[in-house]
Amino acid sequence: MARTDFGPPHYTQMLPPVIQRNYGKWKYHERLKPGLLKHVAESGDELYTVRAGSERLLSTDRVREICDIADKYCEGYVRFTSRHNIEFLVSDGSKVEQLIAELRNKGYPVGGTGHSITNIVHTQGWAHCHTPATDASGLVKALMDELYDYFMSWKLPAYCRISLACCLNMCGAVHCSDVAILGIHRKPPKPNHEIIRTKCEIPNVIAACPTGAIRPDPKEKSLIINEKRCMYCGNCYTMCPGLPLADAEGDGVSIWVGGKVSSARTPPAFSRLVIPYLPNNPPRWPETVAAVKNIIETWARHAHKHERMGEWIERIGWDRFFLLTGIPFTEQLIDDFTFATETFRTTPAFKW
Amino acid sequence: MPDSETPLLDELEKGPWPSFVRDMREAAQKKPAAKDLMRQLELSYKEKVGHWKHGGIVGVKGYGGGVIGRYSDRPDLFPNVEMFHTLRVNQPSGWFYTTKALRALCDVWDKHGSGLTNFHGATGDIILLGTTTEHLQLCFDDLAEIGFDLGGSGSCLRTPSACVGPARCEYACIDTLDICHDLTVAYQEQLHRPMFPYKFKIKVAGCPNDCVASIARSDLSVIGTWKGNIQIDEDEVGKYWESGFDIQGEVVDLCPTKCMEWDAHSRTLKINDRECNRCMHCINQMPKALRPGEQRGATILVGGKAPIVQGALLSWVVVPFMKMEPPYGELKDLVNKIFDWWDENAKMRERLGELINRLGMGQFLRATGLRPVPQMIIRPRANPYYFWSAEEVK
Ligand code: HEM
Ligand code: HEM
Ligand code: HEM
Ligand code: HEM
Ligand code: SF4
Ligand code: SF4
Ligand code: SF4
Ligand code: SF4
Numbered sequence: 001m002a003r004t005d006f007g008p009p010h011y012t013q014m015l016p017p018v019i020q021r022n023y024g025k026w027k028y029h030e031r032l033k034p035g036l037l038k039h040v041a042e043s044g045d046e047l048y049t050v051r052a053g054s055e056r057l058l059s060t061d062r063v064r065e066i067c068d069i070a071d072k073y074c075e076g077y078v079r080f081t082s083r084h085n086i087e088f089l090v091s092d093g094s095k096v097e098q099l100i101a102e103l104r105n106k107g108y109p110v111g112g113t114g115h116s117i118t119n120i121v122h123t124q125g126w127a128h129c130h131t132p133a134t135d136a137s138g139l140v141k142a143l144m145d146e147l148y149d150y151f152m153s154w155k156l157p158a159y160c161r162i163s164l165a166c167c168l169n170m171c172g173a174v175h176c177s178d179v180a181i182l183g184i185h186r187k188p189p190k191p192n193h194e195i196i197r198t199k200c201e202i203p204n205v206i207a208a209c210p211t212g213a214i215r216p217d218p219k220e221k222s223l224i225i226n227e228k229r230c231m232y233c234g235n236c237y238t239m240c241p242g243l244p245l246a247d248a249e250g251d252g253v254s255i256w257v258g259g260k261v262s263s264a265r266t267p268p269a270f271s272r273l274v275i276p277y278l279p280n281n282p283p284r285w286p287e288t289v290a291a292v293k294n295i296i297e298t299w300a301r302h303a304h305k306h307e308r309m310g311e312w313i314e315r316i317g318w319d320r321f322f323l324l325t326g327i328p329f330t331e332q333l334i335d336d337f338t339f340a341t342e343t344f345r346t347t348p349a350f351k352w
Numbered sequence: 353m354p355d356s357e358t359p360l361l362d363e364l365e366k367g368p369w370p371s372f373v374r375d376m377r378e379a380a381q382k383k384p385a386a387k388d389l390m391r392q393l394e395l396s397y398k399e400k401v402g403h404w405k406h407g408g409i410v411g412v413k414g415y416g417g418g419v420i421g422r423y424s425d426r427p428d429l430f431p432n433v434e435m436f437h438t439l440r441v442n443q444p445s446g447w448f449y450t451t452k453a454l455r456a457l458c459d460v461w462d463k464h465g466s467g468l469t470n471f472h473g474a475t476g477d478i479i480l481l482g483t484t485t486e487h488l489q490l491c492f493d494d495l496a497e498i499g500f501d502l503g504g505s506g507s508c509l510r511t512p513s514a515c516v517g518p519a520r521c522e523y524a525c526i527d528t529l530d531i532c533h534d535l536t537v538a539y540q541e542q543l544h545r546p547m548f549p550y551k552f553k554i555k556v557a558g559c560p561n562d563c564v565a566s567i568a569r570s571d572l573s574v575i576g577t578w579k580g581n582i583q584i585d586e587d588e589v590g591k592y593w594e595s596g597f598d599i600q601g602e603v604v605d606l607c608p609t610k611c612m613e614w615d616a617h618s619r620t621l622k623i624n625d626r627e628c629n630r631c632m633h634c635i636n637q638m639p640k641a642l643r644p645g646e647q648r649g650a651t652i653l654v655g656g657k658a659p660i661v662q663g664a665l666l667s668w669v670v671v672p673f674m675k676m677e678p679p680y681g682e683l684k685d686l687v688n689k690i691f692d693w694w695d696e697n698a699k700m701r702e703r704l705g706e707l708i709n710r711l712g713m714g715q716f717l718r719a720t721g722l723r724p725v726p727q728m729i730i731r732p733r734a735n736p737y738y739f740w741s742a743e744e745v746k
Contacts, residue, residue, distance in 0.1 A: 002493045004414045005540035009453065009499045011445035011529045015519060019448075024518035024527065028640040039520055047520065057372040057481070059379040059386075060458035060467045067451035078454070080447040080471050082515065082564050089520075107370055123474055126396035127372075127389070128422065128438065128481055130404040135396065137372040138364055145367030170658040171474045176568035176666070208701060210661045235660055241406030248400040261568050263560035264633045265608050268567045268666055282397040283363040306606055306637075338663050 016077035018047050018091040034154055035110035036096065048090040050099055052108040053119050053144070053151060056084040057127065057137050065106070073099040083119045083161075085112050109151055115158055117150040117296070122164040123171040125183075131234050132166035133183035133251040134280050140164055142284045143181075146293055157303040157312075160296060161260070168233050176259035178309040179292055180271040187250035188213075188230040193222040195242030208239045231337075253278045253288050257295055258310030269310050274321075276332035291327075298325045319351045358390055360397040379467040385482055386466045388432035392424060403430075410437055410485055412492040416545045418502030419488060435484045436466070440477040440503035441495060442536065442543075445529035446516050447472065456498040464491035475553070476513030476564075477503040506546035507701075512536050514556040515563040517576075523635065524558030525576030525648040526676040532556045534680055535687075542691070549698035552691075553656075559644070560632045566656070566667070571704045572687065573653040573667040576676075580645035581625040582634070588641035589621045603634045649675045652686065654716075655705030665705040668713075670720075672727040686720060693719040714739065 012020070022041035029039045037049040058066075066086060070078040073095050079087045086108070090096055100110050112118035120143060123129065125136030143162070150156060163174035166183040174180035196202070197220070205223060206214045213229035214236060216222075223243070232250075236243045255278070259271030274295070278287045295309075302324060303312040313321045322329050335343045356362055364373045376393075379386035392403050408421030420438040427434035441457075457478065461467060466482035473479040478500075483491060492502065503511035512535050515521070517528030535554060536543065542552075555566035558576040566573035593599055599621065604612045611627035612634060614620075623634075625645075635642045652674055653667035674682055690704065693716065698707045708716045717724055 002413065002489075003496050004501075005544060006496070006499075006501050007537040007540060008442040008501060008533065009444045011448060011519075011533055014444045014448035014450055014453065016448075019519050024524070026518070026520065026522035028522055030640075039522070049520070053370060054471070055370040055372040055375060056470055056472075057375055058469050058471055059375040060462050060469065061378045062375050063454055063458050063469065063471070067454050070451050076451045078449055078451065079516070080449075082447075082476070082513070084472065086471075109369065121474065126402045127393050128404065128436075130402060130406050130422070132402050135393075138361075138397070141364050141367070141369055141371055141373075144369035148368045169660055170664075175658060175664045176565065204700060207699070208661065233660065237406065244406075246401045251400065259568075261562045261565040263562065263631050264636055265606055265631055268562070270664060270666070280400045282400065283360045306602065306633075 016075060016089050018045055031114045034116055034152055035113055037113055046093060048093055048096050050088040050110060051112050052086045052103050052110050053112060054084055054086050083121050085119045111152040115154045115156045117147050117160045120162045120164055123166050125166040133185045134166050134253050136164055136166045138283055139285050142289055143292060146289050156300050158306050158308045175270050176261045176268060177271055179295060180256035182254045184254045185232040185245045185251050187245060187247045188225050188227040189237055189243035189245040191223055192242040193220045196222040196240060200240035200242055205236050205240045208235045252280050255291055258313045260308050260310055266311050273333050274327055276330055295325055317351050358394040361394050383467045384432040386468055388430040392430045392433055410488060412489050417504050417506040417508050420505055436482040439480040440505055442501045442503040442511050443472060443476055443478050445514050445532045446519050460494045475510050477511045504543045507548045507550050508546040509539050509542040510551050510553045512554040513564055515558050517558040521558055525578050525644055526558055526650050528556045528558045548695060550701045550703055568656055568666060570656050573656055574650045577630055577651050578645035579647040582623050582645055583643040584621060585641050590619050592638055592641055593619060603637050606633055649673045655708055657703045657705050662706050669728050670722055689720045
């Protein structure tokens, strides 16, 4: 019997010597240029961090290539960030420029620190999940090709975090990003009575529906969907494979903006819906890419320094946001779910 | 040369950003499964729908979670991905690796799987994408050999994760890596054997910048903070000023509580720390001159989650300040009480935040023995529908 429940490797085995020596004793850091941080410890030791973008979906060959680079410049240590970037930690400052040059040569973009766009947190999409309404890796690749400059430079007023989740499960937890891209379905599930009868626990499926759109069908020993009440969350499909809702015309992408998780200046906030639907158009999703770019560039033109997307919008007002971006306002943007009335305006003071 | 089988995906090999298609193609040269994965993905690009069947339970001996079953719905076209299961592998705290460990992982995965990975999945695990049922146990055994265990999946504690913390960030008020590792090891049973009403996530951030998005993504968020005065290094403040940095405009004016004052003549920066809400803005802008106060600990928040089922929630403050010293007894006491209360009261697939919303924060506080304090709320209630217990009315 194999050993079980031994837990992850202890992190201390994985820390470069300079970190082991200075753990918890860092004094300050400087942002030398996009993609390059310098940390200085109380002891005077210096640590350079070179941050590079990655495609997240990595072949073992690519991981080995990353290891080769880390062996050459970083004494055999490397780390990843919560946003799928790779960080090369260099204790010998004289190697930094060589490392950056080698990364560029091998096609790794160096950037993603400071007032830039950093890598897009994303999920599995058509490559590996069963509930997606859009792809993830492909849409992210198309976006980052277009936003590449903003990864490599400090042209933006503040941080900009983009996230993408390919269905409402939001594995990628996109609901608190400056720009969130969320795959959505727009058609109710199509019951397959045979599968429902044989594979699904009917009371659990009924209970899973947040809008009460599902009731039993005693005649078929199956389920009926009240299509008017369904808002295509896919929760029932997760409970029961007999209720698929993916559909080439129905599925696509929605855009949410203005969220954040840090407490700097203003509290964390949810992203808000601004574009309810854009079509899936692989391989490059031109509508989505253009929409995201428009939003980011409008913000970049108008925001004050340090003003995150949501802080800017709250300052100028959402009425003004729609005017400046030229995004049409539609009925879907007005909430009608559980906490809807909290978002209605309760003053006649607003902007034209 | 025959025409490419994947003309749509090929488009995504162009452009400056690193391409996952290149990685797939490299893996496809060695592994038939990776090749069929590409072909199936191409079909999805053509038809605009996915081609994975719903779920399917597979696993390794002794565990109920850590593996996600995956089957193609077109095994007739893509026989090599008929089974293409995912292993979630528990990452070391902070996502640090030796290249030795990474190479060992690659060797195991080349032996048993598709040669494709995610560094990392959205919960933080190392994701190994695509193997067959027969290889699951063998792969797990080999992973155990090189010191890697599975993470969580299903209705259980999910793999906890932490920001880089004291390993490299001078802002860290708590030892995020150690707390994350300690909790992960302490709760192996809850991690590997689904037994909860639904998933439960713990994330640890070293300061209110919250670089792991704990407030949005975890049922229990541990966020480092401090009490007392922000430490000011006068000399360094002066140097920022000399370098042309706009202390008034970029720091003082943006302080949300307006508790800072800058006098350019005498070059003094004053903070009325009683009014500071520890948002981190000034420290973020002047990391050489300002540091968090000396008395460190964490704010504990609960209830964060994504929209499924009832809507998204951000975590709520329940303990404004908790000291964080190993073995973290006070935190574990609280976690145990939360697990018990949630387990006993939640409906199936009801997250902690939804349960608190349904039964009321009062019940949560009584169950955990936490004291009500003003820090828990933004403002008090505006409706008159509240409870008294019989004892209180006597
Ligand atoms: C900037 C935007 C966003 C970011 C950066 C973001 C980030 C994250 C992260 C990191 C997670 C954690 C996933 C995990 O722990 O496994 C998560 C989970 C989730 N997010 Fe978002 N998210 C964003 C926007 C959204 C939006 C707009 C939605 C929905 C409208 C959403 C829904 C979810 C859901 C449902 C989860 C699953 C969380 C759970 O229940 O544990 N997220 N998100
Ligand atoms: C049979 C059903 C499911 C399967 C096979 C499945 C599969 C997966 C896979 C492969 C991942 C890894 C994604 C990544 O690394 O980016 C994932 C992540 C995730 N899933 Fe699911 N999922 C299922 C159901 C659900 C449901 C019902 C929810 C929420 C209601 C959910 C929430 C999440 C979240 C929050 C993550 C991110 C956590 C992580 O990356 O570990 N999943 N899921
Ligand atoms: C020395 C290391 C780091 C420093 C000094 C640092 C600093 C900061 C600061 C100042 C913020 C707040 C931004 C604001 O709202 O004003 C922030 C937010 C954030 N950082 Fe970092 N960071 C560091 C490392 C990282 C790493 C390694 C990651 C992950 C890859 C990361 C991910 C994030 C995320 C996700 C946020 C939240 C953004 C949001 O509000 O949505 N940070 N960081
Ligand atoms: C048991 C609870 C309550 C009772 C018996 C009650 C009773 C009343 C009565 C009789 C009036 C009319 C006064 C008048 O027009 O001369 C009134 C006005 C008002 N009540 Fe209440 N009230 C209660 C709770 C509340 C609560 C919880 C709120 C606020 C959240 C509230 C807000 C108001 C306001 C704003 C007015 C003035 C309306 C106006 O002038 O526009 N009341 N209340
Ligand atoms: S967001 Fe939805 S479709 Fe995408 S990986 Fe997660 S569960 Fe699957
Ligand atoms: S998709 Fe969601 S709303 Fe529609 S029937 Fe299923 S559970 Fe209900
Ligand atoms: S959350 Fe705070 S302590 Fe942790 S990495 Fe981010 S800035 Fe540093
Ligand atoms: S931490 Fe925030 S509230 Fe406190 S002094 Fe600095 S900017 Fe002001």
